[in-house]
Amino acid sequence: MVNLAVQIGDLKFKNPVSTASGCFGYGYEYSDFMDVNRLGAIFVKGTTGSNRDGNPYPRMAETPAGMLNSVGLQNKGVDHFISEIYPIIKDYDSHIIVNVSGSTIEEYVEVSEKLNELDKIPAIELNISCPNVKEGGMVFGTHCPSAIEVTRSVRKAFTKTLIVKLSPNVTSIHEFAMAVEGAGADSISLINTLLGIAINSKTRKPVLSTVTGGLSGPAIKPVALRMVWQAYHAVKIPIIGLGGIMNATDAIEFMLAGARAIQIGTANFIDPAVSIKVLEGIEGYCRENGFSDVNDLVGALET
């Protein structure tokens, strides 16, 4: 028997496998394909203070071993989440973690306060790294004093587990990791998408309506692994690693680099049951390699 449970702040995940915000809807979109209750956690779509329409079409471009998106936080706002979505998903056996997004500190705080009231929301993930909105979003994630300020403010408003999601579009990821740790984060997740562009040479136009978008998928895995490894050596709080995880081997690489848990994003689009395969693969790896506790993989990279 392999112990798969991992601890993120005050929260115990029954296993390290979770699904990334914006890539897994609210979980029920996947219920035809897998048992979503087997996941350690589900990070639901970025949620803002009020309704957002997101960006105009087209919002997606395929790139070599990756994709760009510029969804732009389309969601119906936190009140709609609470009244319409929360009742449906609150009894999942996986932790429901809401990805909190905003344009202003006030908005982040407002959303976090409201979510703090919900019994079955044990944690939030503060998205200070969305590259696809004009205001806020990535600004908080690429300017250290802003990252500190928004984390501090939300920390006061949210009493449960606070995960801060970092942007990879920075010179020194460890600086941001340490900053939000100091500001009260219980955990950090990384990476969000890398800022990129796709161009259609025939039309001589950008593929995305917003010109730039966020790059995800296997292409970014080496950068994500590097950042997880750098952050692991900079902070004490647990790290949730993501970026290009397609299979169990990738997930194990993130854990070796220092991730206590992992999230799967883009891969869900290609194989909607991939997260279960990753879970089973991690368990198999531990068994075959004599690890009785998945936690023994965390940061076990021999350098």
Place this chain on the structure above:
Amino acid sequence: MVNLAVQIGDLKFKNPVSTASGCFGYGYEYSDFMDVNRLGAIFVKGTTGSNRDGNPYPRMAETPAGMLNSVGLQNKGVDHFISEIYPIIKDYDSHIIVNVSGSTIEEYVEVSEKLNELDKIPAIELNISCPNVKEGGMVFGTHCPSAIEVTRSVRKAFTKTLIVKLSPNVTSIHEFAMAVEGAGADSISLINTLLGIAINSKTRKPVLSTVTGGLSGPAIKPVALRMVWQAYHAVKIPIIGLGGIMNATDAIEFMLAGARAIQIGTANFIDPAVSIKVLEGIEGYCRENGFSDVNDLVGALET
């Protein structure tokens, strides 16, 4: 007839296609495969003040649509370049541009001064973005005041065309573009490699001896295009774009984003004659789309 010539500082390239430093040796490694004289320019391997052994083996890891390298500027030093290599390559019909690397400002200046004396070296490319050396290298490329200082110092020592090669491992590429423009660069080239890690889950060790390495190849193209586009809107000096160019379409995308010329790196390893195909492809594109001058593509992205 399509005009293919482009101007980089005082220097006229007969066409916009060149090959990237560290990926094309000194040109002669490719002479069995193609006529290297057809290139606009050849950016030769990073050259330092004295001999460098580079990093221990292994130095290479394949990643999704990319590769990591940690060669670490292995070269025999500028004096060896001048006495042994320059005589062989100086009569190429393509511009020979030396990629100047170093650990200290003094080293950059020393190498640049020596190269300034060589008749057939019309330009240098200042590599302030090598992620694979312990000292110097990327530090200059990720710290703006250092980037300015090294550019200023070399500008004094080198009277011909000075190209500064920027690191993508920064928060604001336009900041660096503007800084080195202000410090006297005639042109900027971007991007160098993104810092990444590859892990072998079986051995639980990093694949590279140096743990981290530089990511190149198609995977990085969206990031490179974005940075070229951002830099294009920040500076007046011509931009040489690179990062993941595999074919003529990719090259055209870079030109539309704002690159006046392009470099091909990793793709040469897979198809050693790819640069000629890119050149012919660009010419064909211009012909088919009614561009009589390749310069009309530069920055022509309709946003």
Place this chain on the structure above:
Amino acid sequence: MKKRVQDFTIIDNRQVNTEYYVLELQSDIALADLKAGQFAELRVDGTSEVLLRRPISFYDVDYKKQTISLLIQEVGKGTRQLAKAKPGDKLNMIYPLGNSFSFDGIKKALLIGGGVGVAPLLLLGKILKYNDIEPTFLLGFRNKDYLVDILSFEKYGNVLLTTDDGSIGEKGTVLDHSMVESGLSGFDKIYTCGPQVMMKAVAKLAEEKGIDCEASLENTMACGFGACLCCVQQTIHGNLRVCVEGPVFDTNEIIW
């Protein structure tokens, strides 16, 4: 209907014209129920250039033989690779996806398709016919070299053709066809699928004539089953997902 991820076996791949081909796929198990207008997300194997699945409409289905047909136009990396499929090869699909055309209380329908957009109209015509609704197909192609197998359509209804150059059928676009000019009387519904400019024009025509109209839209999709919000269409109800709330929309609700 529960969505599935399933392997199919290619049993036929026939070239229809220079750019189009029909893949016929067989299932080992009973097919999921398909509705006209729905689509599948195809995994593209064997090339380094494709990461995401590709959405393709159902062209035809045979529940007894457990086969599905897809009409595919070669436009890029994925469809080029799929074109190489040989009998015996496997093809993995997520299906059935999306909503479908509605036809409650309809008697006589006009199905207007352009190019590869005719694909979902074949299955729609077939189903309409089975429901005693009379379909008329009005199909437009670039020229006679881009035609599809018209006999398949004629099994279910009258087929009118236009080509840009008049090399077969009437010359011009579907909108230029004489029967459009003659008034469209008798039709109580128009369905359309094809290039966006065509659908937009059809929608306008339908509005003018006071006929209900549904269009099957395209979009760039990452997931195809509602999770990513990449594929939205602006509508009077806000940005809706083409893969879930679509691909079929009442044209009155679309903000083009």
Place this chain on the structure above:
Amino acid sequence: MKKRVQDFTIIDNRQVNTEYYVLELQSDIALADLKAGQFAELRVDGTSEVLLRRPISFYDVDYKKQTISLLIQEVGKGTRQLAKAKPGDKLNMIYPLGNSFSFDGIKKALLIGGGVGVAPLLLLGKILKYNDIEPTFLLGFRNKDYLVDILSFEKYGNVLLTTDDGSIGEKGTVLDHSMVESGLSGFDKIYTCGPQVMMKAVAKLAEEKGIDCEASLENTMACGFGACLCCVQQTIHGNLRVCVEGPVFDTNEIIW
């Protein structure tokens, strides 16, 4: 010899054991001259997992038939994909690459190979034989299920075998073979190719016995023709490129 990028046609792909297979490739044009120890860089098509070419040694060559044989072990993404090659498929190679084994003034040579490392030794043995040098092959495998086609080797010289479990030949590694213990007298050169630990041990043995020794090294390569400096081996002459100054090195010069 000028290096070429050339398409070959696969004419045979035969499984040699559970992990090894031999590809036989035919050229439309006269082959470039190949030397024993040289290799080719193979392009791997049809999978999204491989970007760079893969280096593979020449196992055999027939200039008349214009064919080249490669002995390949399935170890990962690229070799797994290459294993699917079918007669008629194309394979693109850059060749010939690297230096080669030297045999000036040699009379009797011992060729020590382990696992798939036996590949370059077949061609070497053949060429030695043609040059009136007597090759003896000492080949080690995991067990009898991992053997290669020994008859091919026996055409050129005496073949001695070891397996880790003694299921064929003597039990143990090549270093444990009785003929090694009996002194290696008469051999004026040792060539070796196989796992690094084995080659290192062979090099030590050769040094002790005062016999010249050459080893064919492996390395991770990006280009294969000297441009990238990814593949260096530490030697007494500094870091040398395995793809140009190697893959064959005098073992006295290697800093292991």
